[in-house]
Amino acid sequence: MASPSQQLPPGWAAEWDPNAQRYLFIERETGRSQWEVPIANPELGGMSPPSVSPPPATNHHGKRRQYAAGQTQAYYGTPDALAAPSYGAAAPQPQPAQLFTPGLAAENQFQQQQAHQQQGYYGGAPAPGEPEYINAPGFGQGPAIAPPTSALADQFSQMNVGQQRPTLFTANLLASPPDPRELFRPPPGICLPPNASISPSPYANADPSYQRCTLNAIPVSSSLLNKSKVPLALILCPYRSLKEGDDPVPLVTDTVIARCRRCRTYINPYVQFIDGGNRWRCCMCNMSNEVPQLFDWDQVRNQPGDRWARAELNHAVVEFVAPTEYMVRPPQPAVYIFLIDVSHSAVQSGMVATATRTLLENLDRIPNEDSRTKVAIVAFDVSLYFFSMPPGSTESSMLVVSDLDDVFLPKPTDLLVNLAEARASLESLLGRLSEMFQENHTIGSALGPALQAGFKLMAPIGGKIMVLSASLPSLGAGALKNREDPKILGTSKESGLLQSASPFYKTFAIECSRAQVSVDMFLFSAAYQDVATLACLPHYTSGQTYFYPAFNASRTEDAVKFAHEFGEVLAMPIMLEAVMRVRASKNLRMSSFHGNFFVRSTDLLAMPAVPQDQSYAIEVTIEDTITSPFVVFQTAVLHTTCYGERRIRVVTTALPTTNNLSEVFASADQIALATLLANKAVERSITHKLEDARDALFGKMVEILQAYKASMTAAGAGASAQLAIAENLKLLPVLVLGLLKNVGIRQSAQIPPDLRAYSQALLTSLPSQLLMPYLYPTFYSLHNMPPECGTVGDHGVILPPPLPLTSEHLERHGLFLIEDGQTIFLWVGRDAVPQLIMDVFNLPSYEVLRGGKTTLPVLDNPFSQRVNAVIQKTREMRRGVYYPHLYIVKEDGEPPLRLWALSCLIQDRADVLPSYQQFVSQLRDKV
Structure with missing residues (x-):
């Protein structure tokens, strides 16, 4: 049987309807659909529907076969050491191995890919050594075999894809369930006008x-932006960590800094040189400037x-x-002060012993290349304990301050010491600290x-x-x-628990910000600690909150997680005394x-x-009509490195402008949108109510779908059997559903306020690469993963193909992994x-196995090693310290x-929360 796409005339697409068991043909331009389509094939007689075979029903499972006698044969009989033990009923269907790491490796390959992105959303062949991306238009409509690289390149060179803007493809949400592999796609291509950049470098765009x-194409007017209902915002992570294989940020050391005299933009690949190269024209405000x-x-x-060069x-x-x-003052040394609850x-709980x-x-990992770093240790319970560490000595003395109303420093020197000079006394103090307070029975926290x-x-x-604190102040x-x-959990009063209970902390944080002091909180309480x-x-001082509920160091897992x-955090290079400003082309303004x-x-x-x-999110307003063919956003962060050097990091992004609504939709980046919506939802839940935040999320999704239907489909305002959305926004509804089901926003009377507040802190600070799995967890089947999964390939450990987040993929004889970047679950079927x-567990049977927090043993068999490799890779591939x-x-x-693990399968119904199908139906009813 031929595939439909081989027989369709240009401009038509085919979708398999599982209920009608036949193809629905859709005209892309108008959105009109019909069962039969004029075929551009004289042999078929012109008008008959094509004879096509349906795609394999990958997402539609019949009844699961259960484990029965004789099922173990497939496992015992694996001759090949690497062959995947098939613990299941039927032999597993061969799945395409995921030859790239979700999230990060994909992001590492962005660099190589940037050059190819210019060729349009789907265009361009992979670079040598780069995995075949899932980036053919047919992706998601049944398995397609990628043509060889050279064939792809020839095909695209004939099509002249380089000049095309991203093309709009419409997807029907009712007929296409979410495919998790879509999350690893690069964002829509940025198609700048020819000669926009003075450099041919593939790194000329951030x-x-x-x-x-x-949006990777900026609407020329605010009315066009409003018509699309897609919010315009930048998602920034100017200091993302560098993994192995990442390019370092180039450093300009000659202190020649060319900036626009009027708008202070830094020179970048989008300026123009004029007057024989003696002057340059700013890409933001068109001012002509002298070249230094x-x-x-x-x-x-x-x-x-x-x-x-x-x-x-x-x-x-x-x-x-x-x-x-x-510089307002010479670069200051890095200073670390540890406030330890004793x-x-x-x-x-063992927190003090583990921390020290x-x-x-x-x-040795604390940044201290220039030997200027200073440290101090202050312990506290109902009093404050300062430690004097004279340089060159191994002795330290403890000074107690009990007056809490008027805090003073008991000694002018030796409390804040140079890390290198006072190393001996610091080491001896850390070795003794937990013993000094071993018998402390004081309850209370100052x-x-x-x-x-x-x-x-x-x-x-x-x-x-x-701050390391284990109780409520x-x-x-x-x-x-x-x-x-x-009693108030799950009611409209619950948002009060997410607001600050005391003005002291915000006032103190602003005072800290003025004095260039940042605060990190490590919270360990088993009881309520008022995380909100x-x-x-950390929120107002650009720090971070880390939460270890019911921490107990006698559980190895707790101690290992916190210590890691x-x-x-101690080893992380930090940027001190930083100020950040985002500039943009004329008529664009940073609004919130x-x-x-x-x-x-x-x-x-x-x-x-x-x-x-x-991560930071900044909303952008279009103030007046934009006349230039492209706009530029530039983020500049002035900071002191922890090695005492004043630097400016500049990040520049150029984006084309458009007056075409379909290009606005085709250029929308669903991951950036989900990141922005997470930030806005958290803010709204604190200023208004949690319910308002949920309503606003649902309302925004409805607005985008209504706008798309009204302007991009033939059905327009009438009723339709479809729920249409741009192909590149196909995952936005499931990401919004993931956000609605996230602990930070979810409707429930069972979520402790501390857990909710911590989740909200994560939603507003995680970079997109960590936030996506937090909203849409990863789900792998391990018992029947392809034989190469869990072994090392060209890009590190090969991971299994991800499954859609629904329990219909769980098998009673299976082993599954579910993870959201913060927690990993190994689900073991009862059969x-x-x-x-x-x-896997070195135990004789399922009955003996105990559930709960654990460390998996590495056993002397290939399957155990592969499962451990997948878990290890899952932990390593995410950005951040978690x-x-x-x-x-x-x-x-x-x-x-069980309920906690199943709550990660967000496409299922849970409690009062809808399944993905129900959610999409609710959206359709509103639209």
Whole structure:
């Protein structure tokens, strides 16, 4: 049988209707659909419907076959050491191995791909050594075999794809269930006019992992933008971490910085040189500027240099070493102050011992290349304990301050010490600290006074305060009361629990921001700790909140998770005394800002210490009609590195303008949109109610679908059997559903306010690569994964193909992995054969297996090693410091754990929350 696409005339697409068991043919331009289509094939007689075979029914499962006698044969009889043990009923269907890592490897390959993106959304052949991307128009309509690279290249060169804008393809949400592989697609191509850039470099436009826009073609007027209902915003992550294989950000060391005299834009690949190359015209405001004299001089070789080789003209992401005029004061050293809770509960949980041991083990990883880094340790319960560490000695003395109303420093020196000079006394103190408070039975926490003491120590310099707290602050400034009330959970009053309970923390945070002090919170309480109030500190000082509910170091998993994350935070290079500003072309204005920072003036964001992999969202307003063929966004972050050098990181993105609504839709980036909506939903749930946030999300989705239907489909305003949306926005509804079902937003009377507040902190700070799995978790079948999965390929460990998030893929004899970047679940079916349990868990049978938090053993058999490799790769591939816990979930195990794991399968119905099918039906009814 021929596939329909081979027989269709241009402009038509075919969709298989599983209910009618035949193809529905859709004319792309008009959206009109019919069962028969004029065929451009004289042999078929012109008008008859094509004889085509339906696609294999991958998403429609009949009844599952259950484990029965004789099923184990497939497993025992695997001759090949690497062959996937088929623990299931039927032999597994061969699945295409996922030859690239979700999220990150895909993002690492963005760099190579950037050059090919210019060839349109689907265009371009992969670069040598790059995996075949799922980027053929037929993707998602049944398996298609990718043509060889050279064939693809020839095909596209004949089609002249390079000049095309992204083409709009319509998808019917009712007929196309979400395909998780779509998430790894690059965003729609950016098709700039010819000669927009003065450099042919593939890096002339910022990689999406640093800066991406919700629209890759900017509407020329606000009325056109309003018509599409798609919000316009930038998603920034200017300091994303570099993984192996990532290109470092180029550094311009000669301190020659060319900026526009009028709008202060930094020179970039989108300016124009005029007047024989002596002047350059700004791409934002068209001002003509002089080229600095030393711009064409190579200071290293002391000879004329090649202007066209300069990094700032070839790279969209670049860092300048700043000259002295960019400094208010000389670069300050990095300062770390550790405030450690030593009350009874903190000591008993093992937090103090784990924290001090981790700190001791990681002293060499704290950034200190220039030997200027300073540290201080302050312990607290109902009093404050300062430690004096004289340089050159191994002794340290403890000074106690009990006056919490007027906090003072008990000694002018030796409290904040140089890390290198006082290393011996610091090491001996960390070795003894947990024993000093071993018998501490004091209950209570003077966190506010401890913060004030830390602030006094570092205010003249600035730096980072790391708070490790295991109980609710109960004494002195910032004391809080337990306001957790089960009766108001799930009601309209619940959002009150997500707002700060005390003005102290916001006021103190703003004071910190002024003095260049950033705060990180590590929270460990088993009881209520008011995360919503304490998270204010990191929120306004560009820090981060880490939460370990019911932490107990006697459970190895808890100690390992905290030690890993705390160690990574200590080792992270941070950017100090930072200010960030985003500039844009004429008639574009930054209107609202989301993320962890303090807005100092209308558009200057103050960030005392910028951690890596923190994301920000900035909404953009179109103030007047845009007349230029393309616009430019430029983010500049002025900061001091933790090695004492003042630098400016500049990230530039150029995007074409359009007056065509279909191009606006075709250029929409669903991942950037979902990131923006997560930020807006959290903000609304705090300023209004949780219910308002959910309604606003649903309403926004309806608006976009209505706008698309009214302007892009033939049905227009009438009733239709379809729910049409642009192909490149096909996953937006399921991402919105994932957000509606996320702990931070979800309707439920069972979610503790601390967990909800922590989830909201994650929703507003995670970079897109971590946020997507948090909204749309990854789901793998391990018992029948293809033989190469779990082994090392060209791009590291090969992962299994991801499955749609619905429990109809769970088999009673199977082993499945579900993960959302924060937690990993291993789901074990109740009919799992003994050999599978033996191979993975080293236990004789399913009955003996216990559910719960665990560490998986690495056993001497290929299957165990492959499962462990998949779990290890899953942990490593995400950006950020997080180390997800691993839980074993038995199909008939503890109900709370089962429900938690199943809540990740967001396409299923749960409690009062709809399934994906029901959600799409609700959308259709509204549209």
